[in-house]
Amino acid sequence: MIHFDNVTKVYANQNRPALDHVSVDVDKGEFVFLVGPSGSGKSTFLRLVLKEERPNSGAIHVAGKDLAKLSNFKVPHLRRRIGCVFQDFRLLPKKNVYENVAFALEVIGKPRRFIRKVVPEVIELVGLEGKAHRMPEELSGGEQQRVAMARAFVNRPMILLADEPTGNIDPATSIGIMKVLDRINRTGTTVLMATHDAAIVDSMRKRVVELEDGKIVRDQSRGVYGQAY
């Protein structure tokens, strides 16, 4: 599903590469934690998957597509198959829960009838039934992140990228967020989650890929956050 082959990314004006000859394979339906200290290259990895950045060398395949050969014109279609969740939720403050989720479908031109059908379903999936008409400011951090996840998942993407989704949320609420991610993963969606949260990684017992200074230092199935050799 995601295939990195010897990928190196150096940002302009920086000597040290953000990613240094990284090769990794993520299969369909996998749940992968991407761990490592700040600046280790986790976010760069996610940005490369979205083709927001281009690698300096190496090949990236996402959902069977060679990103180097994917024209800019087709990048939006790639992104429709990838859902994204961020630490800062990125909701539209002037739209309510339903409208925030529906926005993701409106802007890719889905018909109104389809939107009316699927948005309530996905709001229920993330556990926000009955809150469809609340505004983001009326919701807790955990609930806002659920809205963001509903928006990321409403188009049934093949891949869900989560960049520190629990970074702004207290540990108790984080468990609920992880349950939603797990539920999404069980529908067959590949989930790739960058995180600092050791407790969550340890409790989930999923594959862990650890980055340090742009290199993969560990790739372990059913791993934990800390060094566990």
Place this chain on the structure above:
Amino acid sequence: MRANFIFSEVWIGLRRNLTMTIAVIVTVAVGMGLLGIGLMINSQVSSLTGYWTDKVELSVFLCEKNSPFPACKNKGAITEEQKAALKQTIESLPDVERVDFEDQAKAYENFKDGGNNSILLSVIKPEDLPESFRVKLKDPDKSTAVQDSLKGQAGVSNIVNQRQILESAFGFMEKLRNMALGVAILMVLAATLLIGNTVRLSAYNRRRETGIMRLVGASNVYIQLPFVMEGVIAGLIGGVFAAVLLIFTKVFIFEQIQTYTAAPLTWNTVAFVITVTMIIGVVICLLASFVTLRRYLRV
């Protein structure tokens, strides 16, 4: 759904940047208005040139007693023999089509019909007006050559080339046109920069929305269209104001001077000019929005 969504976005954008939108509308209106006026003057000049060129004559004025022109000084009035010889000379020129003699009585009639004021008319008597030959040319472009060859002939006091009079009038209109076009170019430049700025502000105001749109895979057209539409709508409104300005110019200026010009500016021309300025205005707005978006809305 699509159209609805885009128009609500456009409306929000225009309202948020109201002052900038007004600035764009005003500059486009003035710029396109001046461009249109320039085009209208241009069409007026060419239709007038066409109309008058056929009618251009040389007036060969003849010496009389006490003529003030140096060519006649101390020679007295032209004699009948000189007159006949001169007529023959003129007629023998290859470029001359027809020669008419205008005596003092006829000159006085023409003078009266020329719309001169009554005080002048009460003072002037037929004897005060010179006799002349009215020379019609086969090819109006040769008027200067003919004028030169007749200069200095015995009994000729002065030659008036109507073409030169017309050319100075056209020259004035052409200067007016160039000025209008020059200012129009400056205004178009200002409009382009203003639209760029408006779109930039708009893009900044809506960076949240566009960021999300990008993430969920909205196509570039979908993301950019609201911004481009903002520019185009502002340009269109400016174009409408310019059209009103041009219609006013036609009614209050061109129709006033048309009494003298004998080749009126038609409504067809006005409609054509309005269409052209509208299209130019909208295209400029479209391009300006597009170019700015490429810089400020990374896709």
